[in-house]
Amino acid sequence: MKQEDLSSLESVRFRYRAIRHPRMKLILKVQDQILTSLREFLRNEGFTEILAPIIGPATDPGIRGAKQVSIQYYDAPFKIMSSMILYKQMIISSVEKIFALSPNIRLEPPESTKTARHLAEFRQIDLEMIYASYDDAMNTAEELLISVVRDVRGNCSEELKGLGRELNELRGPFKRLTHKEAVELLRSKGYTMSYVEEIPWDAEVALSTWHETPFFVYDYPLTSRGFYDREDPNRPGILRDFDMLYPEGFGEAISGGEREHTYEGVLKRMKLTGVDPDEYSWYLQMLKEGVPHSVGFGIGVERLTRWICGLKTIWEAVPFPKVPGIASP
Amino acid sequence: MKQEDLSSLESVRFRYRAIRHPRMKLILKVQDQILTSLREFLRNEGFTEILAPIIGPATDPGIRGAKQVSIQYYDAPFKIMSSMILYKQMIISSVEKIFALSPNIRLEPPESTKTARHLAEFRQIDLEMIYASYDDAMNTAEELLISVVRDVRGNCSEELKGLGRELNELRGPFKRLTHKEAVELLRSKGYTMSYVEEIPWDAEVALSTWHETPFFVYDYPLTSRGFYDREDPNRPGILRDFDMLYPEGFGEAISGGEREHTYEGVLKRMKLTGVDPDEYSWYLQMLKEGVPHSVGFGIGVERLTRWICGLKTIWEAVPFPKVPGIASP
Secondary structure (H helix, E strand, O other): OOOOOOOOHHHHHOHHHHOOOHHHHHHHHHHHHHHHHHHHHHHHOOOEEOOOOOEEOOOOOOOOOOEOOEEEEOOEEEEEOOOOHHHHHHHOOOOOEEEEEEEEEOEOOHHHHHHOOOOOEEEEEEEEEEOOOHHHHHHHHHHHHHHHHHHHHHHOHHHHHHOOOOOOOOOOOOEEEEHHHHHHHHHHOOOOOOOOOOOOHHHHHHHHHOOOOOEEEEOOEHHHOOOOEOEOOOOOOEEOEEEEEEOOOOEEEEEEEEEOOOHHHHHHHHHHHOOOHHHHHHHHHHHHHOOOOEEEEEEEHHHHHHHHHOOOOHHHOOOOOOOOOOOOO | OOOOOOOOHHHHHOHHHHOOOHHHHHHHHHHHHHHHHHHHHHHHOOOEEOOOOOEEOOOOOOOOOOEOOEEEEOOEEEEEOOOOHHHHHHHOOOOOEEEEEEEEEOEOOHHHHHHOOOOOEEEEEEEEEEOOOHHHHHHHHHHHHHHHHHHHHHHOHHHHHHOOOOOOOOOOOOEEEEHHHHHHHHHHOOOOOOOOOOOOHHHHHHHHHOOOOOEEEEOOEHHHOOOOEOEOOOOOOEEOEEEEEEOOOOEEEEEEEEEOOOHHHHHHHHHHHOOOHHHHHHHHHHHHHOOOOEEEEEEEHHHHHHHHHOOOOHHHOOOOOOOOOOOOO
């Protein structure tokens, strides 16, 4: 049986052939270690694992141009989760620190295939903590990543060797750039950048390429993110949120932030971002009745696997990849 | 804030209120332990955790009257997974023993609400082993359950006490009844039963009620199950498959079996069960090219949680329950 190159799109269409490639087994062994390490770290930090929702009446609208999937759920219009963020704000009223392996669907435009880092189906380890700040969350993210790299280096050295990956030990603290500083750095290198928008994919990759260890970008502008990222009360227009980026051109690792959790605040932001409040009725009712302040983030499991293993494409980092635009198994 | 009874349907509709009920926290703590124990046991047995698919061109048709959910995936008609069974037959060509926390959607009829043990959205720990028999699988299932109960008793005694649950230590071997023996037992107690059909819900509950420890029913008749359960080559009409049932009326725990893995065999069974082969083109092409013999099963996480915690309804066993017919968060 012919064994396709795991990074080709042909291998995605005929995965039942390509899956026999010896590299797949090595990658899956490392991924198993990554999942184990993520959970061990979080349990040791006092997080409880919960079951993530798969579908619901509404989901995360802040997905940068990707489309949500609508379904018919008995008599009601439902969505497949694009992220479980709305539910994380619910659960912390029961358990103060939670995490979940959450399933997500985002129909990215087929052109995104060329970034080699977008999947239409992916999983995050999603976590949330009550009454904490985005500094706390960045610290947790940093320690989490250091811990995973240490475990993989310790337990999967043969697999890393087989994959030709040299993975260096990580040491904190990771560099932390404000969005403004990141924009200034990119401008100084010739990129046309806006202070009030998301960092475009190509600029994000460039920023990532210039770094040799993971780093944070924080304090994104209000106009660049969804309604749930909290605006700093003392610095209007600045969100208390962050991304973590992998080095070596691998790009975005984590997205997180403090939550806007007041009914009035969210409603105002929904209007600003053009989101229809009627679609979020249970969520708004919940906020009206009151939820605690919290912070959280999600770390994509496939992207983490890709970076750890040093893979050319994201579709090597998962056994059954859904590449945008390709109707494969 | 009013705290609803977690077992009411009202509590499902307004979960953001009910979730604050002190019982929820106890249940979630036990569930976290259950997930940890399941994975620890399986890793110790040499299983590798993989990422389960969420959607795909086709999914498990053998879901006893529940409906699959169709979606539009770019230009193609896709389904949300009702189980990952087809994919388990693919992955064992790479890794010989795998498991996954798999997300599943099955639109059960709204009447199923009265069984108190059906959810439209649920998760299984799904596992598969290459070249093993259904006896091996039953042994694994038995040891798995014994191990989970031991861990929960050891680490969550306070939570069990808070929930008013007396959970006894389990000892093997669990009783193993053939489907024929189960039917005879039920007939002897006055149930109208067929030797060639599934055991109906009410009879299954009765059977479960008469037992004080988990038990197996195996060797189901050919006509009662999907195309993927393997017919015994020496006993035509008998499948090499099994269910595990919880005692005390809690009903089905596990469903599993050896896989029909030949192209011709599956095609014949598809015709028999009225499944359109055109919908399973990638799967049939894979079988044509050859996959190894394997066995596997799935254990529902919410039902396991329900039994371990002794909960009146399945919708107490999950933070964000989707009860058939109710469009709740």
